[in-house]
Amino acid sequence: MNACLQALRSVPTHMDYDGQARAEKLSRVIITLFGVVGLIWGYVIQQFSQTIYILGAGFVMAAIITVPPWPMYRRKPLDWQKPQTEAPAKTKKKK
Amino acid sequence: MHTVLTRANAILAYTLSVSACLTFCCFLSTVFIDYRANATLNTVKVVVKNVPDYSASREKNDLGFLTFDLQTDLSPLFNWNVKQLFLYLTAEYRTETNEINQVVLWDKIVLRGDNAVLDFKNMNTKYYFWDDGNGLRGNKNVTLTLSWNIIPNAGFLPSVSAHGSHTFSFPAEYTTSRV
Numbered sequence: 001m002n003a004c005l006q007a008l009r010s011v012p013t014h015m016d017y018d019g020q021a022r023a024e025k026l027s028r029v030i031i032t033l034f035g036v037v038g039l040i041w042g043y044v045i046q047q048f049s050q051t052i053y054i055l056g057a058g059f060v061m062a063a064i065i066t067v068p069p070w071p072m073y074r075r076k077p078l079d080w081q082k083p084q085t086e087a088p089a090k091t092k093k094k095k
Numbered sequence: 096m097h098t099v100l101t102r103a104n105a106i107l108a109y110t111l112s113v114s115a116c117l118t119f120c121c122f123l124s125t126v127f128i129d130y131r132a133n134a135t136l137n138t139v140k141v142v143v144k145n146v147p148d149y150s151a152s153r154e155k156n157d158l159g160f161l162t163f164d165l166q167t168d169l170s171p172l173f174n175w176n177v178k179q180l181f182l183y184l185t186a187e188y189r190t191e192t193n194e195i196n197q198v199v200l201w202d203k204i205v206l207r208g209d210n211a212v213l214d215f216k217n218m219n220t221k222y223y224f225w226d227d228g229n230g231l232r233g234n235k236n237v238t239l240t241l242s243w244n245i246i247p248n249a250g251f252l253p254s255v256s257a258h259g260s261h262t263f264s265f266p267a268e269y270t271t272s273r274v
Contacts, residue, residue, distance in 0.1 A: 020096040027106045035113040039120055046175040048121050048248050052114060059110040067102045 012074060019073025027066040034058025122250040125176040134167035134241040134257035136184075139217050141263055142270040143231045157231035159186075159224035159265060161200075162217045163239065167257065170211040172245070180205040181244040184220075188237040190230030198224055200239075233267040 015023060038054030096102050139162045148156040169180060183202040190196060200220040205211055224231075231237075241257040 015097065023102060024096050024105065027102070028109060031106065031110050031113055035117055039117050042121075042175060043124065048118075048175045051117055051121070055110065055114055055117065059106065062106045062110075063103065066106065067099055069099070 012071075013069050015069050015073040016075070016077050018076040019069075023066040023073055027062040030062040030065065031055070031058045034061070118249045121176050121248060125174055125247070126250060128174070130172055130243075130245055130253060130255045132167060132169055132172060132257055134165065134259050136239050136241060136259065136261035137164040138162070138239065138261060138263045139164060141265060143265045144271070145229070145232070145269045148225055151225075151227070157226040157229050159226070159231045159237075160220075160270075161224065161263075162219055163201075163215075163261075165213060165215045165218065165241065167241065168212045169205060169243070172243075173207050173211065176247045176250060177245055178207055178248060179246045180211075181246065183242055183244075185240050185242060186224065186237055187240065188230070188234055190226065190228065190234070192228055192230065196226065196230065198222075198226075200224055231265050232269060233265060235264040236262060237265065238262045 034057060035051075035055050038051040038058070041054060042048050042051030096105060141159070141161045144158045144160070145155050146158050147153050148158070163184070165184070169182075172180060181202065181204055184200050186196075186198045186200055188196050200222055201218065202221060203213075205213075238260050239262075240260045243255055243257075245253050245255065
């Protein structure tokens with residue numbers, strides 16, 4: 001049970017900053033594209049409901065591609081500096 | 096955009112904004128369309144009675160009875176921003192007491208996809224043609240007009256009158272027999 005929980009926790013669920021920016025941009029592009037295509041198609045067949053259905057398909061697609069933290073949004077992790085070992089010594093002196 | 100929920104919220108909000116924008120485009124594409132059409136109206140049988148109007152004053156008022164023919168083709172009126180048409184037939188006339196009298200005699204809803212080529216023969220009216228006095232007997236100038244409301248997905252709710260109306264006159268004598 002404990003091992004199971006630990007395995008679950010080790011699954012990374014975050015996006016790095018670059019990944020967040022790309023996810024947002026991608027979702028905007030997908031929804032706008034489906035909206036424009038839906039508008040043209042709805043105008044051609046004169047059915048506004050089709051426009052809304054196509055936009056809904058775009059929403060579903062954007063939700064699948066950009067809402068879960070897929071590994072492709074984790075390719076540019078931040079370069080953290082190494083922890084400095086002297087700092088804790090200083091605080092000890094003050095005390 | 097750092098958690099699943101914020102991302103889901105963002106794309107939902109953006110989808111709703113886009114749908115509002117598309118609806119506005121749909122409205123813009125139909126706002127300048129001329130929704131008038133031709134209609135041919137004719138009256139077949141016209142009688143007038145003088146009977147008590149129990150729904151109002153109990154005094155004897157004029158009650159007109161008529162049957163009418165109606166031919167019109169409304170299929171060009173439908174487009175992606177029209178859900179249904181509400182047709183109504185009005186009679187307009189002038190009496191000594193009122194400059195303008197308007198009575199709705201009949202109406203009909205035509206949904207998109209229904210047969211919009213209407214050809215009615217000898218139709219009865221749906222609603223009573225009451226006058227609020229004795230203005231119908233011998234009235235020489237009663238005009239029937241077909242009008243319609245256009246019920247859109249988005250935008251205005253225009254009320255349009257058809258080209259072509261029919262003017263008829265009521266007989267000079269009351270009918271006493273059953274109609």
